[in-house]
Amino acid sequence: MFPHRTHTTTLALLVLGGGAAPLLAQSSARAQTAQTTAAAAHIAARPQARVVPLASPVVLDGKLDDAAWASAPVATGFTQQDPNEGKPATQRTEVRFAYDAEALYIGARMYDTLGAAGVRSRLVRRDQNVESDYIQFVFDTFHDHAGRTIFQVNPAGVKYDAGQATPSADPSWDPVWKAATHVDSLGWTAEMRIPFSQLRFSRDTTQVWGMQVWRYVQRLNETSMWSFWGKNDSGGPAFFGHLEGMALGHRPRALEILPYTLARASYVAPTQPGSPFQDRRAYHASMGADVKALLTSTLTLDATLNPDFGQVEVDPAQVNLSDSESYFDERRPFFVEGSGLFSFGGLNCFTCSDVSGMSLFYSRRIGRHPQGGLPGDPRYSDVPDNTHILGAAKVTGRVRRGWEIGVLDAVTSAEDAGLVYADDSRLTREVEPLTNYFVGRVRRTLHAGDANVGAMVTSVGRRFGYDSLALQLPAHAEAAGVDWVWTWQKRAYELRGNFALSQVSGDSAAILRLQRSSVRYFQRPDRGNGSNGFFSDAYDPGLTALRGYGGYLRMAKQAGSWLWESQVNYRSPGFEVNDLAFLSQSDYVWTQGNIRRRWTTPTRYYRYFQFTTGAQRQFNYDGAVTSTQVHGSVYAQLRNYWELSLYGQHRPEVAADRLTRGGPSVRRAGLNFVQASVNTDSRKRFVFGTSPWTERTADGARSYGLNADLRMKPASNVSVSFGPSFDHAENRSQFV
Structure with a gap:
């Protein structure tokens, strides 16, 4: 984006961009092979449901009285997982599926032996714990035994969803879909319409999706499932049944542009009486746009220009007296959507404490509070609350059997602080430089979902307008890592791990701040004398680069009556990724x-x-x-x-x-x-x-x-x- 941007970023773009072209060309030809391979790798025979073309329009009122449902085959035969594992469900459930060129339609009848009196319903916010009856559909849309996309509704019409086609379904994903419910003398019913535009799947072949359907009856505390697995099984998409019959043509490319204008006025008493930077009346206006484009049937481009996140829920107030930084969840829609693809590593344990998993990307670093210090002791100061994001873009999706890619790039503006001192002198000082952030992610599913391997590269490049800021922040920060999961014996055993390298470089004063930070405390007087070879492990005020490594390895048995796990998690003294990730200790x-x-x-x-x-x-x-x-x-x-x-x-x-x-x-x-x-x-x-x-x-x-x-x-x-x-x-x- 600007001249001194690091070679790491450029190389990553070339690798990901150049590698995508042949993969895109092969994606259509390999789609059918992918589904055939996945079907052959099921752990046991699985039930099948058939979806049929919509014979006539459906009015979404939850009553299942439309003629289209009469011609749709019924899927039933649910089995309890709780409370009586392996026995038939006490309450019958019937589900039907239909589709047209735009959406998948689901009709579900949940019988109850007590009729309407047996139905338990609660009205809560979307994606909250409903504590009531519900019906839930989980789709493995690529049929690779890895992805999960979840749609759920309760008798009050409260929706829950999570996705999107990744091993760990992201509950922050909020697609646009409709659901209607109705309670009657037989129990309750539900109708759902899920637009294909909200889903990711191979669109140029006859579809075979993995599918699981769950029903919960609250008054009986009964959980039943359409494609059964036991409590001692590992479960998941390898145990899903099949949804078959959709024949969808190639979807044409689509482009959505959402421009916006914003005007804001505030009338607030100044917090610094006498400050020349504050007024009881303040006005602000801006404009920008959000863009979404379907590059291929499975690749999506999202971009935002001059975004305004003023309506996003604020962080909870905290008083932090520790030496570690507070962690806050991401709430900005652009960064939340598709965030599961940019996750890396992870850490699992039955019982553990005082440990955290590997982090290579923490999106809250983009647009963070300015980091530069203020010279002297100003009487009044005007420091921006957050760094302004000039623009950001990301490409996410799949390009061939088992391959997922994610590329994100964002640019934040330089930020200045206005200062007034006791002698009425004024000074403008840069507190955050012009910065470019890059993240590249690839992940591949292997052996019909029994294994996956991935890689991630990140880069941060800064252009300093003032030399003083170069003494506080690194000029460049890069990280690269690989992660993997391998399971065997019906996914009863797991070998999971990751390994990453990091490098930050800049002025020796900026690197000295990192050496003395609470992450590593290189200045401890009783610390051993390292060698500062390729990886940094010793206190040296003259260093202009800090290099380190970190990793994680876990082997576990996670199915059956007896379970066990053994793992190691490590960060070398010089490991540093806080420019674009979250690290509290090395x-x-x-x-x-x-x-x-x-x-x-x-x-x-x-x-x-x-x-x-x-x-x-x-x-x-x-x-x-x-x-x-x-x-x-x-x-x-x-x-x-x-x-x-x-x-x-x-x-x-x-x-x-x-x-x-x-x-x-x-x-x-x-x-x-x-x-x-x-x-x-x-x-x-x-x-x-x-x-x-x-x-x-x-x-x-x-x-x-x-x-x-x-x-x-x-x-x-x-x-x-x-x-x-x-x-x-x-x-x-x-x-x-």
Whole structure:
């Protein structure tokens, strides 16, 4: 975007752009092969449902009285997963499917032996926990045994959706679709219309989708499914049934342009009386546009020019007294949509603490609060709240069997702060430079969804208008990584991992700030003497680049009655990705192992019971043990659907290398921690839960607390919660 942009970004664009052309050319020819291969790799014989062309128009009123439904085949034969695993559902469910050139239509009849009196419904916001009956459809639209796209509705018409055709369905995805419901003497019915424009799939062949249908009957706490798998199975798209029969022609390319103009007026009393930068009256006007284009049947371009996110929900207020940065979720629509494709790595565990997964892309870095410091002690200052995004664009989708790609590029403007000092002198200082952000992501599904491998590259390039800002921020930051998942024996076993490299470069003063930051504390006086070879591991004020690596590896058995896991997570001292990702700590190696036994067959005492025990340990690259933990827990769901749990943890004395925030390591006393919890049946009108805990350290400090929660549901659209808590904390280790 500007002359000194890094070679890493340019190379990534060439690789992704050049590689996409032959893949696009082959995507149509390979689509049928992909579906044939996936069909042959099912774990067991799966049920099939057929979708037929829409014979006549459907009025979406939820009543299923349109003539079109009479000619649509019925899919039924649901099986319980709860409470009586493997037995036929006690309440019959029938679903029908039809389609036209624009949309998929679903008609569902949920019978209830008590008629309308048996239907439980609640009116809540979209995508919230409904705590009522519902019908849910999950589609694997590419039939690669990897993707999930979810549509759900309850008897009140409350919709839930998540997607889009990725292994981890993203609940922040909000497609445009319609649903209508109706309660009658037989139970309740639902009609749904899902436009094909909201879905991603291969559009130039006869369709075969993977599909699962779930039904929940709240009064019986019964969960049934169309294509059955047991609680001890790994489950997922490899166990889905098939939706067959759609023959859709190639969809023509589409272009949507949404221009906008914005005018804003504010009348607020100044927060700095006398400031020349504030007025009781302020006016603002801007304009921009959003663009969406369908490049191919499976690739989408999204772009935004001069976006305004003023209507996005604000972050919750926090008081952060720790040495780590606060993490906030992304809420801006442009970055939320399709964000699942840009996820990287991940970390799974039965029970673990004080650990986080690998992050290479945290979209909140784009448009962040200006980072530059202010010189001196100004009396008044005018600093922008956020960096302005000049424009951003991304291409996401699939280009051939098993291949997904995502490319994102964004440019943010230089931001200036106005300053007035005590002697009335004025100064304008740049607090954020002109910056370009790039992310490239590829991921491929292998062996009919049993494995996948991916890669990601990121780059940040800055153009400084003032030398002082170059002393505070790196000029360039690059990262690259690979991640993978491999499963075998009907997905009962898993090998998951990732590995990444990072480099930041710039003025030695900017790199020194990174060395002294709370992420690594290179200046600790008792830190070992590293070599500062290719990877940075020693304090050196003259460094102009910081390089590091990080990774994660987990092997686990995740199906059956006995489960186990063993994993390692590590970040080298010089690993640094905070220019476009989120990293709170480097210089550690974390190891962990757990064993779990679960009983899924109900008895006279419980419906479900599990026991977990394990341990974890963390040490830094000097070899000092900084955390050790042995833990155990039990969980039970009783016959009356109450839930009980007990968790215990023992931590011996270790060396704390971060407690003094760059000073020497200190002794951290060992401790014992116990927590119990009781929760009543969540279906009832009154629900109560409590969770007492206690902790005692080896130096005699004792802490304890009690959390309680009472929920009352006086009506189907009203829920009142009351949650008092009490905590008493002692800490006899103090640092002055």
